[in-house]
Amino acid sequence: MTATTQPSEALAKAKTPRTERGRKTLRLILDAAAEEFGARGYHEGSIARIAQRAGVAIGSFYTYFDSKEAVFRALVADMSRQVQDHVVPVMLAAPDRLAAERVGLAAFLDFVRNHKSLYRIIDESAFVAEDAYRRHYVEVAEGYARSLEQAFGRGEVSDGDWQVRAWAIMGMNVFLGLKFGVWDDSRPVDEIAAAAHALITNGLAPRA
Template identity: 35%
Template sequence: MTLARPAKRRPNRAEKAEATRNALFDAAVEIVGEYGYAGTSIARITDRAGVAQGTFYNYFESRQDLLDQLLPAISRQLHSHIRERVLAADGAMERERARISAFFEFLEQAPHLFKILSEGPVQAPEGFRRHLQQQTESYRRAMKYELDRGNLRITDPNEIEVVTHMLLSAREYLSARFCFVDGRYTRPPDFVVDTYMKFAGTLFK
């Protein structure tokens, strides 16, 4: 006797809506990465997502509304990726190595991030502000964690803000210099992380 296979469950309305929204979002990430914010139109987004233009407004108020959501969403993904790597590290220096290495790993997985980020302050200022706030708060908490455990060479909590922005700025500029060549991502040479860690050694015990 042949057993009947269970019928494949069809996605419900909420699941279909979520899938469509994700398709629009992913399409926008790709389009901005390829054409920049200025070249990102609703027509291009919906065409890439495979939906009608009118469908766009069921999920986003405007083109700018979607563009301002890109960086904060990617920022949350970046935070999760880095956190996963840091949890597996042992010791303050190894945790910092995990942070910078995970950042470069994420760029390899999301090569469109660089253009989205570099044009963000002008083209999506609200999204950029939220991204910067998220990344700063995340790194500030990490530095506070190390300070509370005596793992930093500084002792004044007020200096945490300076250290946080120094390290965040370092990874942004290093990625611009070593990770993107002719608009394409390339894995940074090992000496980039090694040199960064020599600098980090002046901050971490």
Template identity: 70%
Template sequence: MNVTQKTQGLTKTPKTARGHKTLRLLLDAAAGEFGERGFHEAAIARIAQRAGVAIGSFYTYFESKEAVFRALVGDMSAQVRETVAPVILAAPDRLSGERAGIAAFVAFVRQNKALYRIIDESAFVAEDAYRKHYNDIAEGYAASLTAAFGRGEISDSDMTIRAWAIMGMNVFLGLRFGVWDETLTPEAVAKVAADLITNGLR
């Protein structure tokens, strides 16, 4: 992923390929450090060490531990959107897109298990970043549902409520079948969840 100002908290936006690579290394290292130790026990020195860069390189891009944490929340939020949204939109219709999107999200979580600890902790460390994470996803989701209604693929309703309801389901599916247990395939989880979205409980 090309890192840009979407990562809140950046002191400096890289202008070269080398700068983007260093920033990517720092954000990935921060994900490992915060994911394992939590915000309060994490250390800037260990983030730099994990990234394989001098500590001065850290301060080139971030002024503090909170700054890199905020940037990481924005970066992970963008990764979720950029992973799942194209999968949904590439499907032949919205309902099959929902199924594909759930599978893509569960698979993403399995490769990025630190996501949950970092996002949950942001509610206490950087509440504005926490709210932005969910609000940005919900706004995009509601807009894409509205577009699907315009194409005649789904029924009419309050798309904001629908977006938050589906997001809530995905969050807990990711926790249960992405972080806690990988026994079922993402596709098996998505099949059952998509049936609920399509047909409801009747």
């Protein structure tokens, strides 16, 4: 899941802390928001409980965010960036693009299993902050398409429609994450990644 890892607009709009203590507090608030929204959803979630989970005063929350929607938007961007930070280095370390797809999916499944609130938060953003929801996928897809085209230039993949391929692989990964990351985490991630890798590498056509 390759894409730019620059801070998103939503995170940039958060009141940027100037000290290490401030950055730690912001991190506590975002992590607490992930717990709150992951457990209760956006509409039932509350700023008071986010502050309580983070162990900070309500006033400290408003030091960084003006509203519940503001912290939710920042959280969507933050979780998107966390996925990239977890997956992209693993893919870049792979010897070629096909190998990168396999280890990248395994890393994504590993992330999802440790951040199961990801799906609820991203799905709710489609209704709470549709622009943030769209940006989450579009930015990843654009980076993915570019990286596939670059892999073609290196002779690592066949030619094709990079946009269609990017969205197709992303769609597969999203639903594999839902099934084998959120709903059922009993199977080894490498086993799931190997099965998906075989599909990407060989397709569905029968082999001679």
